[in-house]
Amino acid sequence: MGMYFKIAFGNVKKSFKDYTIYFLTLTLAVCIFYSFNSIESQKALVEMSASGKEYASMLTQIISYVSVFVAVILGSLILYANNFLIKKRNKELGIYMTLGMGKQKISRILIMETVIVGMLSLVSGLILGLITSQGLSVVVSKLFEVKMSEYNFVISIAAIGKTVLYFGIMFMLVMIFNTYVISKYKIIDLLTVGKKTEEIRFKSPFVYLIAFVLSMVSLVTAYKFIIDVGLIASDPKFLMSIILGVIGTVLFFFSLAGFMLYIVKKSKGIYFKGLNIFTIKQINSKINTNFLSMSVISLMLFLTICVLSTGFSFKSALEAGLKGATPFDASANMFINPDYKLQSIEEAFKVAGINFHEDDKIAYYNEYRDDTVISDIITLNNDVKDMYFHVSFIKVSEYNRIRELDNEEPIELQDNEVLITSNFSKVLPYIEEYMSENHSVKIKDKVYKIKNDKVIKHNLRTYYMQNNMLSIIINDDFCNGIELSSSNININFGGNDKIQRESDFISNMNRVYGDPNRDYDKVGFALGNTRTEVYGEVKGMSTTVLFVVIYLGIVFLISSMAVLALQQLSEASDSINRYVALKKLGANKKSINKTIFYQTLIYFSLPVLLAFIHSIVGIKVTNEFITMYGSTDISASSFITALIFIVVYGIYFYTTYTGYKNIVKNKIA
Structure with a gap:
């Protein structure tokens, strides 16, 4: 032994x-x-x-x-x-x-x-x-x-x-x-x-040209589909964009070897200069042999760039929007159906035995909806107008109860006046643009004057995100004529034991509405959350997702670089006789090292470059999704991603280049 x-x-x-x-x-x-x-x-x-x-x-x-x-x-x-x-x-x-x-x-x-x-x-x-x-x-x-x-x-x-x-x-x-x-x-x-030695066979340049054109068509179509639908997995275009993206990537690397050789051959000054003919044949051989693995590596690097670049910004956007999303210590809502026995959350809480302290501030309010959607009132862009966001109507008297919780003065509205409120990032820009050019709005064939000069940007209740699509505050009589959509309550707890009261509130909600054997026809069905609960859940979930994507991203990056390096070194061993022949033909050490450097650089760079192009589209789409939760800035996370990428890329590239040189040097010395 x-x-x-x-x-x-x-x-x-x-x-x-x-x-x-x-x-x-x-x-x-x-x-x-x-x-x-x-x-x-x-x-x-x-x-x-x-x-x-x-x-x-x-x-x-x-x-x-x-x-x-x-x-x-x-x-x-x-x-x-x-x-x-x-x-x-x-x-x-x-x-x-x-x-x-x-x-x-x-x-x-x-x-x-x-x-x-x-x-x-x-x-x-x-x-x-x-x-x-x-x-x-x-x-x-x-x-x-x-x-x-x-x-x-x-x-x-x-x-x-x-x-x-x-x-x-x-x-x-x-x-x-x-x-x-x-x-x-x-x-x-x-x-x-x-x-x-491996016999390298090249197909007709026409085959490679067709494959290259198909790859470009597939990738452009994939980019268009994903930009059109965003990260809506239920849309057929989303799945098609993934399939076309994978097909386009594979076809790109399959066609690249023959297509590149064909183009360079047409440029006689480049093709016959120095050892370029040898370098190009070597690169051609590598891509021809490894186009599938290069495709997988490029897709892995694309995922790595996207998740590392947007992970931190997603967490920041989620948490930055929490302040605006949680204006009250706690909120609860109950969706209403005309067939329900209970038609208000206040009545439901009384039946369920959910009570509050006398120093707690409480505001009950209702939301009313009919078939009016936002695009009926203002002009929306094509990417959001098909989402059919319904307009919520709230009585001004009940809205003033909400304002009272924040110690704000009540607002009086005439019969022909309304207030416009919204903070949902997808539609807010269009509402702001509309209000900058218009001072009235048409609702059910009647024109109302908009009393506020600027959009009132706040959540009407505490929730996990800023989700006020478009809520119009209007006179009470208007709401009496349309269907009740939901009954809601906002609470600001009094006293010195606010945390305990928040905990008691959630416990009571779970006791009543978390019991699957409960007869909801008698007590209704309400959902509630507290500011502390929302902050904890959002921070916990966002941090967990961030750690997982960083973990996987770094593993994917190391794996991709390692495979590229090993393929290069394996090729160096397999092609050693070609370098021996090159040496016998009079090529000096400097020229041979130069061709090794260019081969390694190009082979390492091609999957990275395509992954970078993919990620431009991917990051754009991801950012649009993230803006639903809050404003985002990916500059810091992109810098960190680039730094990690450069360090890992640099280490593996240098190690591979040095190893490649040593393999060749030991054989031709």
């Missing part, structure tokens, strides 16, 4: 440059895996208040589930990387067999090498993860708005155990895979593998 260990250790030491990408990927994978799984032990979550612990627990549970998916991705990546290393060492393994070493002994050496590299990457990854997780702890405290009493360096034993377990299973699979591969090898195949 000692002899095998010495051979394995010597091989790892001698081939460390070959293991660089493998070791780098393993280290980063362990670091990311540990960092996110150690969140539950971070001081910020430990010191979180009782109301926030529920969301912290949900975050750690979801991260735990996502980690299983991440482990599958990383396990597949490790097997892919290991396969590259085994192929690269075919001749070496063949020499072992020629010298009389059995397959079982060779397998033992490979197992030892796997153990050595695995242990080194686990230790280095955990050390890096321990450092990274401390920074993550600060991020957690900021996102959950928890003030830590003091800073402590935290080591999560549970996360270390999980990391060792998951990666131990991955390395065990690698050992089994290596043993299986060695058992299938024949000496002649191992010794002659370098002489087997």
Whole structure:
């Protein structure tokens, strides 16, 4: 066993440059895996208040589930990387067999090498993860708005155990895979593998041209569909945009090799300059062979860019809109049907035994609706006019009760006057534009004067978002003639125990309306929430989603770069005879390094460039969706995304370029 260990250790030491990408990927994978799984032990979550612990627990549970998916991705990546290393060492393994070493002994050496590299990457990854997780702890405290009493360096034993377990299973699979591969090898195949070269066949340029045109048509159509419908998954165009986007991406990389070769061949000055003819043929060969994997990588990078760029802005938009969405300590509403026995929430609460303290401020109000939609009153753009937002009408006398909660003076309206209120971002700009040019509005064939010069932007009740589409405050008689839509209550709790009263209110609501056996015909059915509850839920959900997308985004980014790197290095080993021939033809070291640099740069850049173009459309559509919850600015998150992208891209590009050069240099020296 000692002899095998010495051979394995010597091989790892001698081939460390070959293991660089493998070791780098393993280290980063362990670091990311540990960092996110150690969140539950971070001081910020430990010191979180009782109301926030529920969301912290949900975050750690979801991260735990996502980690299983991440482990599958990383396990597949490790097997892919290991396969590259085994192929690269075919001749070496063949020499072992020629010298009389059995397959079982060779397998033992490979197992030892796997153990050595695995242990080194686990230790280095955990050390890096321990450092990274401390920074993550600060991020957690900021996102959950928890003030830590003091800073402590935290080591999560549970996360270390999980990391060792998951990666131990991955390395065990690698050992089994290596043993299986060695058992299938024949000496002649191992010794002659370098002489087997792939025959590159090129289809007619016309085929590539047609494929390229189809890819452009597919992508443009996909962009148009997704811009038209946005993130409405129920719309058929949404699914079609995804399908066409995937098809367009695959066709783009399939056609790119032949199409690019055809175009460059037409430019004789470029094609025959220096080693360009060799470089272009090499790139052509790589894309031709790997167009499917390049398509997948490009789509993964597209998702990475989108989620990392918009994740923080989505959370910020959600939380920025909370102040405007929660004007009262608590609210409840009951949708009304003419067949219902109870026609007001006040009556329902009395029957259900939900009472308030005498120092609580309460405002009951009703919303009335008929078949009037917003586009009947003002002109809307095509992207929102088909959504059929109904107009709500509220009696001015009841609206003044709402104003009284905020200690505002009552408003008097004449029979021909109305107030316009709205704060829903999708329609607010159109209402503002209308009011800037018009001072009256036509409702049911009658013209009303708009009393307010500017839109009154507020929520009429506490809710999770600013959802006042268009509510028109109008004289009481008008509302008496149309159908009652909902009965509502707003509450501002008095006294010094407001938090307790909020809690009691929700408990009472759950007691009455959370019982599935309750006879709702007798007590009605009401939904309610408090400001504290809304803040907690929105912050908890937004933070959880943000952490998951960051986790997956970074894993996708590392995986994509690692696959690109391994494909390049694998190609370097397969094409070594071409470089030997190039050297014999008189090409110097500088020229060969230059062509390696351009090949690596172009191969790394093509999936990134297409992903970037996809993400321009993706970010635009996502931002339009986010604006429903509040204003957004992606400049900061885009900068962070770009920084992460550049760092990871730069590390893998440089490591790949250096490794490629070393492989070629060792063979042609």
